Amino acid sequence: MTDYLYSLSLAQQTKSFLLSLGMGFLLGIIYDLIRIIRISISKNKTGVILSDLFFCAVACMGTFLFCLTVNEGEIRLFLVLGEMAGFFTYYF
Numbered sequence: 338m339t340d341y342l343y344s345l346s347l348a349q350q351t352k353s354f355l356l357s358l359g360m361g362f363l364l365g366i367i368y369d370l371i372r373i374i375r376i377s378i379s380k381n382k383t384g385v386i387l388s389d390l391f392f393c394a395v396a397c398m399g400t401f402l403f404c405l406t407v408n409e410g411e412i413r414l415f416l417v418l419g420e421m422a423g424f425f426t427y428y429f
Contacts, residue, residue, distance in 0.1 A: 345408075350415065353407050357416045360403050361423020364396050368428070371395075 345353070375388040400420060404412050 353413075354415050354419045356407055357403070357419030358423040358426070360399065361420035361425075362427045363423075364399060364420065365424045365427030367395060367399075368392055368424075 371388050371392050375384055378384065400417075403420075404410055404416065408416060
């Protein structure tokens with residue numbers, strides 16, 4: 338009876354996927370900025386670990402807020418895969 342609340346139309350899924358590609362691309366840019374700052378400040382192992390932890394925190398918060406705004410808080414596999422594809426598109 339309320340199954341229509343949990344299904345997304347194909348247009349909504351496509352829009353969400355394309356937005357997740359953009360979010361992944363943006364996360365790639367943020368990673369590069371953090372890496373540039375890390376290289377300019379320090380090159381020791383502790384700096385690498387701290388910058389990676391900072392990026393993970395930023396990426397997790399960004400993904401959480403992205404899922405809240407785009408998909409009403411529902412985490413769907415195609416959104417995570419879209420973010421990964423966008424990130425690797427930028428990175429490589």
